[in-house]
Amino acid sequence: xxxxxxxxxxxxxxxxxxxxxxxxxxxxxxxxxxxxxxxxxxxxxxxxxxxxxxxxxxxxxxxxxxxxxxxxxxxxxxxxxxxxxxxxxxxxxxxxxxxxxxxxxxxxxxxxxxxxxxxxxxxxxxxxxxxxxxxxxxxxxxxxxxxxxxxxxxxxxxxxxxxxxxxxxxxxxxxxxxxxxxxxxxxxxxxxxxxxxxxxxxxxxxxxxxxxxxxxxxxxxxxxxxxxxxxxxxxxxxxxxxxxxxxxxxxxxxxxxxxxxxxxxxxxxxxxxxxxxxxxxxxxxxxxxxxxxxxxxxxxxxxxxxxxxxxxxxxxxxxxxxxxxxxxxxxxxxxxxxxxxxxxxxxxxxxxxxxxxxxxxxxxxxxxxxxxxxxxxxx
Amino acid sequence: xxxxxxxxxxxxxxxxxxxxxxxxxxxxxxxxxxxxxxxxxxxxxxxxxxxxxxxxxxxxxxxxxxxxxxxxxxxxxxxxxxxxxxxxxxxxxxxxxxxxxxxxxxxxxxxxxxxxxxxxxxxxxxxxxxxxxxxxxxxxxxxxxxxxxxxxxxxxxxxxxxxxxxxxxxxxxxxxxxxxxxxxxxxxxxxxxxxxxxxxxxxxxxxxxxxxxxxxxxxxxxxxxxxxxxxxxxxxxxxxxxxxxxxxxxxxxxxxxxxxxxxxxxxxxxxxxxxxxxxxxxxxxxxxxxxxxxxxxxxxxxxxxxxxxxxxxxxxxxxxxxxxxxxxxxxxxxxxxxxxxxxxxxxxxxxxxxxxxxxxxxxxxxxxxxxxxxxxxxxxxxxxxxxxxxxxxxxxxxxxxxxxxxxxxxxxxxxxxxxxxxxxxxxxxxxxxxxxxxxxxxxxxxxxxxx
Numbered sequence: 001x002x003x004x005x006x007x008x009x010x011x012x013x014x015x016x017x018x019x020x021x022x023x024x025x026x027x028x029x030x031x032x033x034x035x036x037x038x039x040x041x042x043x044x045x046x047x048x049x050x051x052x053x054x055x056x057x058x059x060x061x062x063x064x065x066x067x068x069x070x071x072x073x074x075x076x077x078x079x080x081x082x083x084x085x086x087x088x089x090x091x092x093x094x095x096x097x098x099x100x101x102x103x104x105x106x107x108x109x110x111x112x113x114x115x116x117x118x119x120x121x122x123x124x125x126x127x128x129x130x131x132x133x134x135x136x137x138x139x140x141x142x143x144x145x146x147x148x149x150x151x152x153x154x155x156x157x158x159x160x161x162x163x164x165x166x167x168x169x170x171x172x173x174x175x176x177x178x179x180x181x182x183x184x185x186x187x188x189x190x191x192x193x194x195x196x197x198x199x200x201x202x203x204x205x206x207x208x209x210x211x212x213x214x215x216x217x218x219x220x221x222x223x224x225x226x227x228x229x230x231x232x233x234x235x236x237x238x239x240x241x242x243x244x245x246x247x248x249x250x251x252x253x254x255x256x257x258x259x260x261x262x263x264x265x266x267x268x269x270x271x272x273x274x275x276x277x278x279x280x281x282x283x284x285x286x287x288x289x290x291x292x293x294x295x296x297x298x299x300x301x302x303x304x305x306x307x308x309x310x311x312x313x314x315x316x317x318x319x320x321x322x323x324x325x326x327x328x329x330x331x332x333x334x335x336x337x338x339x340x341x342x343x344x345x346x347x348x349x350x351x352x353x354x355x356x357x358x359x360x361x362x363x364x365x366x367x368x369x370x371x372x373x374x375x376x377x378x379x
Numbered sequence: 380x381x382x383x384x385x386x387x388x389x390x391x392x393x394x395x396x397x398x399x400x401x402x403x404x405x406x407x408x409x410x411x412x413x414x415x416x417x418x419x420x421x422x423x424x425x426x427x428x429x430x431x432x433x434x435x436x437x438x439x440x441x442x443x444x445x446x447x448x449x450x451x452x453x454x455x456x457x458x459x460x461x462x463x464x465x466x467x468x469x470x471x472x473x474x475x476x477x478x479x480x481x482x483x484x485x486x487x488x489x490x491x492x493x494x495x496x497x498x499x500x501x502x503x504x505x506x507x508x509x510x511x512x513x514x515x516x517x518x519x520x521x522x523x524x525x526x527x528x529x530x531x532x533x534x535x536x537x538x539x540x541x542x543x544x545x546x547x548x549x550x551x552x553x554x555x556x557x558x559x560x561x562x563x564x565x566x567x568x569x570x571x572x573x574x575x576x577x578x579x580x581x582x583x584x585x586x587x588x589x590x591x592x593x594x595x596x597x598x599x600x601x602x603x604x605x606x607x608x609x610x611x612x613x614x615x616x617x618x619x620x621x622x623x624x625x626x627x628x629x630x631x632x633x634x635x636x637x638x639x640x641x642x643x644x645x646x647x648x649x650x651x652x653x654x655x656x657x658x659x660x661x662x663x664x665x666x667x668x669x670x671x672x673x674x675x676x677x678x679x680x681x682x683x684x685x686x687x688x689x690x691x692x693x694x695x696x697x698x699x700x701x702x703x704x705x706x707x708x709x710x711x712x713x714x715x716x717x718x719x720x721x722x723x724x725x726x727x728x729x730x731x732x733x734x735x736x737x738x739x740x741x742x743x744x745x746x747x748x749x750x751x752x753x754x755x756x757x758x759x760x761x762x763x764x765x766x767x768x769x770x771x772x773x774x775x776x777x778x779x780x781x782x783x784x785x786x787x788x789x790x791x792x793x794x795x796x797x798x799x800x801x802x803x804x805x806x807x808x809x810x811x812x813x814x815x816x817x818x819x820x821x822x823x824x825x826x827x828x829x830x
Contacts, residue, residue, distance in 0.1 A: 063789050065807075067515065067780050097753060099570055101545035102783045109753045113790075123570035123752060126541040126548050131567070131579040131586075138573040295541065295552040296565060330515050332546035332782060339511030340556045356513070 002189060003236045004085055010196055011088040017044050023093040023150070025120065028075060028108060029195070030100035031260045031291045032124045034140055034281050039198075040163040041147040041155045046092065047195055048075050049257055051237030052359035055081060063110045069330045070358035071234065072103040079115045085236075094150075096120045100293050101332050120146050128286065128294045136285050140278045160277040164266065170199040174262035176209050181216035184228075184250030185240045191258060192235050223249040224375045226322035227309060229302065229341075230334040230355075232257035239326065239357075242364070246371040248322070252309055254302075255326070260290050292333040299337055303344050310350050322378050323350055324371075329358040351378065390633070391463045392666035393641055397492040398455050399653040399662070400644070403441030407533075407654060410435045417535040417594055420554075420561065422523060423694075424649055424722045425540045427738065428566075428584070430656045431607040432591035432599045434536070438651040439526035440503060442533055445495050493643055497699055497811045503529070504810060510557075517781040518696030518810060520550050527557045536562040536594050538587070540742075543570065543750060544783035564590040568742050570752050580739035588735065604734035610656045612725040617660075617667040618645060619723050622715045625670050627768050629683035632673035635711035639690075639702030641666070642714040646694055649717055685711045686829045689770035691761060692716055692784050697776045697808055698818045708826035710772070719764040721749030754787040758794050765799060773803040774825065780809075802828045 014024065022044050027033050029047035038045045052074025060068070060076035078086050095117045097108040112119035122143045125132035148155055174194055177187055190208055194201050219225075226248050232255040233239045243250060253259055264284050271280060288294075289301045306323060313321040325341060327334050335356065342352040353374040357363055399406070410416045419429040421436045429436035458466045500518075503525030508514050512524045531537075531554065539551040555563050566587045569576050588599045621642075625631070631638050645663070652659035673679050688705055690697070694716045702712035717723055726741045728734070751757040765773050773795055778785045788805045795803045804825045806818055 065777060065779075065786055065788075068782060068786060099543065099545075099752070102543055103545075105543065105753050106782065106786060109755060110790075113755070121571075125567060125569055127565060127567040129567070131582055132569075135569045135573075135576060135579055138576065139571075142573050293545075295548050296539070296555070296563060298549075298552060299556065330780070330782070332544075333549055335513045335515060336520075336546055336549040336553065338513070340553055343511075344556075 003192075006189075006193060006196070006235065007085045007088075011085075013197060013200075014044070014046070014088045014091050018091050024091050025094045025096060026089070026092040026117075027096035027098060028072070028100065028104045029256060030098065030104065030293065031256055031264065031288055032100065032285055032293060033096060033098060033122060034143060035198070036160060036163040036167050036277075036281060037140065037144055037147060037155065039166065040159040041144075041151055043094075043147065045198065048078075049192065049195060049232070049234045050074070050078060050086065051234035051239075052077060054360050054362075056083075057359055063114065064106060067330055068106075069101075069103045069332070070328050071231070071331070072107040074359060075107050076110055079111050092117055094118050094120050096122050098122045099124055103330075103332065124285075124293060126293075126295055128289075128297070133282050133286055137278055137282050140281055144278070157277050158273070161271070161273055161280075164277055164280050165271060166199050168266055168268075168271070170194075170202050170205075171262040171265050173202060173205055173209065175265065177262075178252060178259065180209065180212045181218045182212050183217070183219050183244065184248075184253075185244055186212075186217070188233060188240055188250070188253065188257075191253065195257060195261060196235070219249045223247055224322055224378045225249050225251045225313070225317070225319075226324050226375075227252045227254055227306060227313075228258070228324050228326055229254040229306060230324075230326040230338070231255065231328040231331055233326065237359070238364070239367075242368050242371055243324065246368060247375045248324075248371065250324075251313070251321070254290065254305060254309070256291075260288070263290065264288050292337075298333070299340055299344070302337075302341060303348075306345060306350065307348055320351070320378065322374065323352045324374070325352055325354045327354060327356040329356055390641070390666060390669050391466070391468075392662045392669055393644065394454070394466070395458075395463050395662050396644055396648055396653065396659070396666070398458075399655070399658065400441065400648050401445040401492065401495065402455060403437065403654060404444050407435065407437055407442055410654070411533070418533060419564075419594075420527070420531060420534040420537040421651055423540070423542070424717055425538060425566075426651050426656075427607060427611055427726075428587055428591065428604075429538055430611075430652070431604045432588065433595055433597055433603070434591060435654050436538070436651045437534065437654050438647075439523070439530050439534070440496070440499055441651065441654065442526075442530035443499055445499060446491075493640055493699055496647060500696075501811050515780050516546055517778045517785075518808065519694070519778070520546055520780075522696070523550060524553070524557070527554055531558040532560055534561050536564050536590075538564050538566070540566045541568055542746070542783075543752060546782065562590065562594055564594075566742070568746050570746070572743050572747055577736065577739050577743060580743060581733070581736040584735045584739050584742075601734050604738065605728045605730075605732075607656060608726040608728045608734060608737070610660045612728065613660045614649075614652065614656070614663050615723040615725055617663045618649065619718060620667050621645070621663075621670065622713075622718055622723075623767070625667075625674070626713050626715070627687065628674075629681065630674055630679060631682050631711075632670040632679040634680050634706065635682055635685060636703045636706035639706075639712045639714060643693070643699060643702070646714055646716060649722075682711055685709060686771040686826075687711060687713055687768060688772040688774055688826075689713050689715070689765045689768055690774045690776070691719060691764070692776055692778075695781060695784065696778055696811070698806070698815065699811060700815050701774070701806075701818060701822065704819055704822050705774075705826065708822060710826055710829065712774075713768050713770065715764055715768060719749065719760050721745040721760075750784065754790055757784065758787050758791045761791055762794055762798060765795070765801070770799075770801060772801055772825065772829065773799075774822070775803065775805045776808045777805045778808050 026046040035045040056074040056077025059080040060073035095112045417434040426436035503522040506525035507521035690712045705712045
């Protein structure tokens, strides 16, 4: 119900944007899209952060085989079936084809081609080194050119700087969520809303965070704290309910929709108006060491961040932290590395549950059993 | 199947290639332990830099012992005394005499070449899953993991070249977790050719060469690169001639099933040139000659009435019985994956060129116009190839779990209908031998359209 309200509010918000003449650019919400460039050019960045269900997945099979990532399938399904709550997708003016993973490419391409939404291209290098950073800058420049061609004006460095500062401040505020005492589901609601509305939500976000700081809502000691890694829990997905019903509580979202997004902060002293703003976006990409797109150090960084958080948690709380590695079925990145991640973390004494699922209703019972068994084991 | 065996025996070059493929283990052991050379694991046709650097590239499955290799070892020994041509003629003679027992052994050897490789592929597939890779990934990836789990510790380095398949790139990353020992050498191919991308890719190639130099302790000169590219170009030229001049023609030097079997062998061995580029070049050049010679003499088969069926993609896993079934149903299966993906483009070698840059251009062309940065480009490649082969039908292998090269059938079908107007069908593939009956039924229905 909460999610439906959120979608309804968002729908009104987006309509207002359209009435103001703002163009909507949608994309599969990976963590390397330069939303600051979109903002500076006067577009509204719409992240596809919506979970799926059987109907949405089935609807995608006209375009891609069923052995495609369930999230990707559902994104196609949303455009194909146009459920009432997602009517706002009809307002999308452009769709970005990007390569967070190959399913991102294929699905974005299909949405653009078959649902007649003009396409923008933004590709990301696969590795993270000196040359790939230079390549990333080429892509940024190309993306800027594409946007400028649409709006028929130059996107000034000043506007871009302002957008970078705006998103940077927004993320800094979001980062405070990690420290709040509240249930994981409440945190996730705030994260979802923030990432959907973007910096327009900053004022409300500040009030919400202040409210929870003033009146913390500690989670009962009986629940088991876990870190969520792997795939995100998207809007309209009941995964967090299953975890909480099973006696767990997510204290840290090490996912796209979570820390990956708001930890990409550029230090204020580096934001110099006299410098090329694209270099700041390159720096943001360089700092995105937790994302799952890049090779070859994804696993190393992932293990490092989880171990660090887990050690710090155990030290401060005096108990162990669980790790749920959420794997959306057929996800290339998370699924392929899952056994290596589990083995490596377990060698370090961190218990991991590799929880693979798609969005079908049928597996709800099985997922609950697995979550409960894992949390039981954490005693 | 004995028809296939009969035919292959008279191509001594095929016998040599099969021997070199299956006898890889002994050859590689000699290289590593006796000659102290460095073995470098490669996947897909990315062996050029490893050759130029003086290392021994190996597609990891070749480090395995193949059941059939004992017979081939015997033939190999005989060939070292009498020469391969003499051995080949002798085998043909034995078969023609109908000496049943010997004939059966000879038949088995040849017949089993592709089967043996595929049995090993299936074992690697099972091992990959046992090791923990999700069964949701494609056949190729699961098999590759199995290969590295079983034999990856024997290599000194892995050459990891990124492509647009995200599962493949993650597999490359996982290699250092599977085996800690081998050095990981990376070449990142940027997804698109923007601005000075070629310059950046050239630098990535140079950096990889520096890593090779550290591995071997030897310098890699421009001349080393050119010398290898020249050999590679000769291989590619013959491979292309076989694809365009022979496989698309109306008279084959053997029956179409045999021809497809040879093309399948080429597809597998092209990845690492059986670890010896010059030897492989000699074999493929002589294969082309043998084929042309037979055609000139009128030995072979008039296939003008048999529809040309382009079967693709097959390099990541396909049902190898397909070509035999298609042949039995009156057609001929054409395989040309590496040409489709632009891996058969020659690399300029004139003295005034920068070979690292030329290699970067080669990689970029394959990325841009072969596999493509999206399915629109990729489907154009399938279409272009079907057109160039003058194909009358297209069979598309849809690999279970593949999100990259074989998930675009809907888009492809639409383009084929619009632009080529030839029949097309998709066959789902998970594991070799798993659904042969279903494949037969699908192919039967498909081939009905040509009657």
